[in-house]
Amino acid sequence: MKTLTHYLLVSAAVLAPTTVFAQDTVRYWMWDGQQAPVYQQCANDFEAMNSDIHIEITQTGWDQYWTNLTTSFISGDAPDVFVNHLMRLPEFAANQMIEDLTPLLAKASYDTSGYLPGLLENWSKDGAVYGLPKDWATVAVAYDRDKLKAAGLAPSDLADMTWNPENGGSFQKIIAHLTVDTNGKRGDEEGFDPNSVATFGLVLNPLSPQGETEWAYLAASTGWRFIDEPWSTHYNFDDPRLAKSLTWIRDLARVHHLMPTVEQTGRLGAETLMFSDKGAMTVTGSWLVGLYHQSKPSVAFAPIPAGPEGRKTMFNGLADSIWTGSPVKDAAWKWVQYLGSDACQATVAKAGVVFPAQQDQIETTVKAFEEKGVDVSAFTKVATSETTFAPPITDYGNEISSIVKAALEKVMLGQQKPEEILTNANEEVNSLF
């Protein structure tokens, strides 16, 4: 009897704290390593106000992120809240993997008017909202200040670059001038050796299917768009304006030798080439400003060139989505609200790693970057409705990516006429719907 009493007392003592401090754990997944510490700060602040909720952040690389997420849906072990990308939105929404936040937004009288125009719309379909916008991104030209100076150019020379698919405009002239061969001759000089280039005027990542930092800003500046309306079932890859834009990029490498060919670029990409002084300029997304600042402080940013229809950047934005199978939905919703709140958005803004989705945080973010010595006006300047276009949001995102990636590689390899490759790819893409 004495033993039993003893046992009961011990059990009670062990159980007591857990009963009193019962916590819901909200598991939160993200892929950006640079942002993880900032959101950990948000989580700490949130926990301080909500002692009954614990936020567990897991960060995995982009390549593994989506496979892990999909398999976790099957095993019933998915994160309660996760950072979502527009490319995966249609699939997750159609399969009811992510919660429609509309009733929750209505119940909480959540104010969505502070978001930059277009961001919330990207995450909505037929009146349902599948994620609360957390940030936005535009693209800009990243250039090496030292190389610019060595070429006798000033940052102001890059402020108003023009481009057209016929002769590349002033953008191509600057690229040529920044290209240097191993004998020190520039790309626009007599005697330039195209077979022995030491620094290329422009380096680009291998062409990605969405082309955010490689080709979409050029093609879009001719008036071309991926699709005519969100959730369309028809793509426009067969548009001659796209073929012309891509032909210009191909020839910049294969004919003019002012940019590495696809065979030369390798999979390490534009950043590595910039870091290793193989490139004088590239085009980059605002999410990489922090990386350049850390790894190559001589890099500064200029606005993308204006094409026949002006400057056009993809306006992409991530959102926080709630898994429909989450056992702690109430806590998850609280956390999502906090992520979108002024408090957390201000924390993100002050960290200066990415632009938060709330309009009134832009200034704080710009200041935070300025304090680090980085001028990000090239990115903010184009964050207007006139100078942006939405990423393609349709079903079959990954299948389309796979088809288009191979087609773009063929174009860049010069295997066939770009028009033919793109028309075939477009037929294959549109036959998916």
Added chain:
Amino acid sequence: MTGRSADKSVNADKGSGLFGNRLRRKEALTGYLFILPALIGLIAFFAFPTIRAAQISLTNWNLMRPAHWIGFDNYGKLWADGKFWDSMQITLLYVIYNIPLQTALGLIIAVLADRLAKSVLFRAVIIAPYLISNVVAGLVWLLMLDPLIGLTNAFLTGIGIPPQSFLSSPDQALISVAGISIWRHVGFTALLFYAGLQSIPRDLYEAARLDGASESAMFRMITLPLLRPVMVFVLVTSVVGSFQVFDVIAVTTQGGPANSTRAVLWYIYENAFQFSRMGYASAMSMVLFVFLILVTLLQMRLLRADSSDLG
């Protein structure tokens, strides 16, 4: 002496009586206990997933919604899927690039190690790449083979050879992937051959030498035939492994450029985890599974795996 008589009594007992049966049962039980861990592994990690994959291949499961039975539709679709057959062709080409060179190099290294270098250090160096995972090997080579900043091109240009594209060119990518795989596996192949060489009785060579046989004749008439069981093992495992090339491709080329390295396992992975077509991916896996069984049976038959030349 006593051992021999004990053997006899056991043998005598085996055929008859209660004691013999019990002993046989005991022996059998011990046998089963020995293979039990492997058996559990085989059932849990091979048999069960295979049956499950066969089951899934008859459905339209997309990982997120409940699966629906669609009979043999996936197999019908597979038959008409040009990309699947392209990927099989690429895989076959990869096997052709990979296996002969890897086997020949492995054999040469083993013979050299057997004849010339007895040092443990030499063997350790040879086996070292095999101790690295495919992913790490892929990453290291991705950096080394980078066309603009890689060490390999720096070396090539240093000795007057023009820089190559390696993994970035559709003509060289598959060969480069095969090269990485050969680099990683050749040491292990050599080690297997080396072990096989050790088991060949030395007196055969002495007798051959007395008969005036040359080194190359001894290699053809003694070494090669007597290495056959090892050769069967090496070829069967490396051919099957080669058909399943995935990790190096996933790290270095992801099926590109222009689909030139889209081997069958990468295509299966794309369908399963990127396009969420698990049913279709499982059907492809089943076809690959049956195909590999046939390839293995053919190899065993051709190489007379069940007989030995060492009379």
